[in-house]
Amino acid sequence: MAGLAQDAGVVLRLDGITKRFGALTANGDVSLDLKRGEILALLGENGAGKTTLMNILFGHYVADEGRVMVSPDGTGLSELEPGSPHAALQAGIGMVHQHFTLAENLSALDNILLGTERLAALSSSRAPARRKLEELMARSGLTVSLDARISQLSVGEKQRVEILKALYRDARVLVLDEPTAVLTPQESDTLFATLKKLSDDGLGIIFISHKLAEVLASSHRVAVLRGGRKVADLPTAECDRRKLAELMVGHAIVETMRSPGTPGAPLFVLEKASAGQGRDALREVDLTLKSGEILGIAGVSGNGQTTLARVISGLEPLSSGSMTLEGKGVGQTSARTMIDSGLARIPEDRHHDGIVGAMSVSENLAIEAIRKPENQRLGLLRFSAMRERARNLIKAYDIRCQSEDSPARLLSGGNIQKIVLARTLETVPKVVLAAQPSRGLDVGATSDVHKRLLAARDRGAGVILISEDLDELMRLSDRIAVIHRGHLSEAEASETLDRGSLGLRMAGHSTEDAA
Amino acid sequence: MIRFEPRGPSSVSRMLGVSIAAALAALLLAAIPMAFAGLSVFEGYSLMVKGAFGSLFAFTEMLTRATPLILTGLAAAVAFRAKLWNIGAEGQLYAGALAAVAVGTGVISAPPYILIPLVVLAGALAGGLVMLGPTLLKTRLGVDEVVTTLLLNFIILLFVQMMLEGPMKDPMGMGWPQSEPILDAAALPKLMDRMRIHWGLVIALVSSLGVYFLLKRTIWGFEIRAVGENAAAARHAGIPVTATFIRVGLLSGALAGLAGVGEVAGLKGYLTADLSPGFGYSGIVVAMLAGLSPAGVVLAALFIASIFVGADSMSRATGVSNYLADLIVAMALLCVLVSGLFLRFKIRFVGSQTNKEAAE
Numbered sequence: 087m088a089g090l091a092q093d094a095g096v097v098l099r100l101d102g103i104t105k106r107f108g109a110l111t112a113n114g115d116v117s118l119d120l121k122r123g124e125i126l127a128l129l130g131e132n133g134a135g136k137t138t139l140m141n142i143l144f145g146h147y148v149a150d151e152g153r154v155m156v157s158p159d160g161t162g163l164s165e166l167e168p169g170s171p172h173a174a175l176q177a178g179i180g181m182v183h184q185h186f187t188l189a190e191n192l193s194a195l196d197n198i199l200l201g202t203e204r205l206a207a208l209s210s211s212r213a214p215a216r217r218k219l220e221e222l223m224a225r226s227g228l229t230v231s232l233d234a235r236i237s238q239l240s241v242g243e244k245q246r247v248e249i250l251k252a253l254y255r256d257a258r259v260l261v262l263d264e265p266t267a268v269l270t271p272q273e274s275d276t277l278f279a280t281l282k283k284l285s286d287d288g289l290g291i292i293f294i295s296h297k298l299a300e301v302l303a304s305s306h307r308v309a310v311l312r313g314g315r316k317v318a319d320l321p322t323a324e325c326d327r328r329k330l331a332e333l334m335v336g337h338a339i340v341e342t343m344r345s346p347g348t349p350g351a352p353l354f355v356l357e358k359a360s361a362g363q364g365r366d367a368l369r370e371v372d373l374t375l376k377s378g379e380i381l382g383i384a385g386v387s388g389n390g391q392t393t394l395a396r397v398i399s400g401l402e403p404l405s406s407g408s409m410t411l412e413g414k415g416v417g418q419t420s421a422r423t424m425i426d427s428g429l430a431r432i433p434e435d436r437h438h439d440g441i442v443g444a445m446s447v448s449e450n451l452a453i454e455a456i457r458k459p460e461n462q463r464l465g466l467l468r469f470s471a472m473r474e475r476a477r478n479l480i481k482a483y484d485i486r487c488q489s490e491d492s493p494a495r496l497l498s499g500g501n502i503q504k505i506v507l508a509r510t511l512e513t514v515p516k517v518v519l520a521a522q523p524s525r526g527l528d529v530g531a532t533s534d535v536h537k538r539l540l541a542a543r544d545r546g547a548g549v550i551l552i553s554e555d556l557d558e559l560m561r562l563s564d565r566i567a568v569i570h571r572g573h574l575s576e577a578e579a580s581e582t583l584d585r586g587s588l589g590l591r592m593a594g595h596s597t598e599d600a601a
Numbered sequence: 602m603i604r605f606e607p608r609g610p611s612s613v614s615r616m617l618g619v620s621i622a623a624a625l626a627a628l629l630l631a632a633i634p635m636a637f638a639g640l641s642v643f644e645g646y647s648l649m650v651k652g653a654f655g656s657l658f659a660f661t662e663m664l665t666r667a668t669p670l671i672l673t674g675l676a677a678a679v680a681f682r683a684k685l686w687n688i689g690a691e692g693q694l695y696a697g698a699l700a701a702v703a704v705g706t707g708v709i710s711a712p713p714y715i716l717i718p719l720v721v722l723a724g725a726l727a728g729g730l731v732m733l734g735p736t737l738l739k740t741r742l743g744v745d746e747v748v749t750t751l752l753l754n755f756i757i758l759l760f761v762q763m764m765l766e767g768p769m770k771d772p773m774g775m776g777w778p779q780s781e782p783i784l785d786a787a788a789l790p791k792l793m794d795r796m797r798i799h800w801g802l803v804i805a806l807v808s809s810l811g812v813y814f815l816l817k818r819t820i821w822g823f824e825i826r827a828v829g830e831n832a833a834a835a836r837h838a839g840i841p842v843t844a845t846f847i848r849v850g851l852l853s854g855a856l857a858g859l860a861g862v863g864e865v866a867g868l869k870g871y872l873t874a875d876l877s878p879g880f881g882y883s884g885i886v887v888a889m890l891a892g893l894s895p896a897g898v899v900l901a902a903l904f905i906a907s908i909f910v911g912a913d914s915m916s917r918a919t920g921v922s923n924y925l926a927d928l929i930v931a932m933a934l935l936c937v938l939v940s941g942l943f944l945r946f947k948i949r950f951v952g953s954q955t956n957k958e959a960a961e
Binding site: 399400401420421422424425426431433438439440441442443444445449453454456457462465466467469 | 818819820821822823824826827830831833834835836837838839840841
């Protein structure tokens with residue numbers, strides 16, 4: 087065990103943390119040290135146990151074994167009371183969750199002060215708090231307008247409020263869960279610059295990520311979790327992309343490489359298409375998808391891509407404009423007509439829109455074609471035919487499940503996505519709409535999704551790929567258009583684009599600015 | 602402190618076990634007021650068992666009472682499966698009874714093999730139509746069907762009272778607000794001589810089989826399950842969600858309407874405003890106790906019916922109020938709702954020292 091000398095500068099220690107959920111070991115004997123002024127990246131695939139570990143640290147979960155030690159005053163380490171977020175806050179641990187915990191209808195200042203004031207106090211004195219915050223903002227560069235309502239702030243600003251919230255409580259350790267998931271590349275750069283400054287001032291920072299690039303660029307040390315266990319803990323300077331990827335996945339990986347496509351005639355066209363209202367509305371969008379190409383749609387979430395996906399899925403009517411497939415109008419919106427005209431739709435939220443969790447794998451595989459003669463005769467379901475087709479699809483798409491009769495909700499995210507892929511791509515669609523198809527999937531499942539999309543393109547389908555992951559877009563797309571505030575830019579060949587110019591456009595700068 | 606840990610899927614045997622445990626817990630809890638009423642608990646329950654199963658008459662009375670409960674239970678179960686919260690089975694039952702009386706009291710004269718099906722059909726149709734309104738309001742305008750179906754109960758009951766005081770009043774009824782009697786050719790035949798048990802039971806059991814088959818084997822059933830379990834995914838997969846709701850609403854209302862037909866054309870012979878002692882509401886308990894399964898509905902209806910019939914009989918023998926039956930039924934519903942927790946979560950008791958902070 088670590089001697090006294092090694093404890094110097096350690097502000098946080100996780101010691102042999104084990105957490106089980108039923109048969110699943112989410113964390114197995116994980117030990118971790120964080121030093122003062124250090125930025126530690128916690129890297130791992132989805133389901134590797136990163137978030138569980140941080141939830142134990144913050145007291146949301148109680149570990150089955152092991153303990154959390156903190157040094158509240160910068161001297162010795164003492165054990166943190168398990169299961170109490172209050173104790174974690176007291177000990178100077180601040181956490182920024184992936185989904186923000188802010189009250190939308192209160193001002194930034196109110197949100198920061200929430201929970202720090204005494205309930206019994208007759209009046210709250212805001213002036214000292216405001217002074218302290220202004221000083222904090224000046225020192226860290228985290229500027230927000232304290233009197234603005236949270237609902238008026240952008241995602242990046244909300245995140246700054248969350249960080250300020252932690253700093254205001256005198257956090258000595260700051261934990262950020264997937265902080266860049268909702269940010270543009272530029273916003274991410276700003277965030278990491280801020281984190282660097284904060285760490286120089288002595289703050290210990292842990293950020294959770296599965297993006298190799300940002301881990302390499304912004305951390306001092308990397309701890310890699312795989313299957314709930316820590317498989318590596320090493321200085322970032324000694325790592326490279328390939329090494330980290332292999333540590334994270336457990337084996338060498340081959341990234342899907344795209345061969346150039348052979349685009350054909352225009353297949354699917356949106357003209358001056360508007361739909362929805364509010365922030366996520368679609369405004370006069372022109373889009374032309376050719377057969378045999380992947381058209382990428384880049385954008386920060388909440389800029390209209392959800393509405394675009396809903397329109398193409400047949401779930402939302404166009405308020406104006408037109409939508410045509412092979413020259414024929416498909417403006418009549420129902421999911422049924424879209425399916426019947428040869429559109430495959432992979433929904434953004436696969437748990438919510440993709441599967442009926444309580445129904446079996448075979449029922450979920452048949453659901454889009456349940457009225458087709460292969461699944462029914464005179465209104466009666468043909469179970470044995472459904473099961474047999476399910477067994478074939480399970481084999482062909484490598485869906486890992488106990489049997490075709492198990493409820494779909496028991497499957498992992500990757501396998502649920504494979505159900506969606508299997509039932510939509512099996513119909514040999516003309517157009518494939520893939521909305522965030524690899525969100526939340528591990529490297530293996532992601533590469534599988536990519537291969538399927540490329541295969542669909544290669545046999546002549548047009549693919550619309552909506553994604554927030556620029557790497558994915560650059561790797562797969564033949565052309566990329568950027569969506570911002572509901573407007574879609576002209577699509578350009580992906581070879582002519584780079585991350586920087588895409589990022590600028592995602593943030594709303596015009597093509598001329600970006601060039 | 603207590604921690605809840607989510608469980609995997611529930612097996613049929615565990616669901617059955619939980620339902621039975623809930624029923625037993627309700628009986629145990631009801632023993633407390635029974636003891637307060639000065640009755641020995643053992644004696645009370647043995648009187649109840651005797652009252653429901655003690656003789657052929659008792660048994661057929663229990664089955665007669667179970668008949669409308671099976672149908673209203675099915676009405677609730679099939680609607681709840683689609684997450685269409687039909688709380689209006691009571692009103693739909695009265696609508697069915699009113700239609701049966703309208704058709705079966707002499708407007709049409711025909712032989713029984715024509716008139717009985719007509720009466721049954723009219724009742725089912727009336728119940729279904731009553732449910733159509735709230736369903737359309739829900740699918741078109743997003744109006745909460747809990748409110749509309751519940752309030753419709755009172756409107757329909759008042760409408761029935763109006764009809765019984767006015768146009769449908771029996772001129773030979775000595776001034777009582779009741780309808781003309783159902784023609785013999787329109788009445789559901791008795792199943793046994795000198796007993797009240799009637800063909801409504803057969804209709805109920807066939808309906809239960811029918812609903813089971815519908816949910817399990819047909820496209821419509823598939824769509825009902827899909828919409829109920831995840832309407833968003835069903836819509837995304839091209840399932841006609843609105844049409845499914847309308848189908849379910851019509852079916853649910855029709856089943857409740859059949860309960861009214863059975864009561865008026867099988868049992869009472871004429872319609873009064875106190876035809877149903879809350880069969881529509883008890884149907885909700887039946888459906889919940891049955892875990893929304895059509896086969897379970899039959900068992901749960903038999904259980905609830907034996908409580909009602911048994912408590913009546915016990916009450917006559919001992920003078921303890923038969924409100925006890927309502928108490929047991931209400932307890933059973935509460936116990937089922939609580940037991941849902943045990944189906945979904947594993948409950949663990951962990952040492953209290955971890956939570957000192959929270960207690961301070």
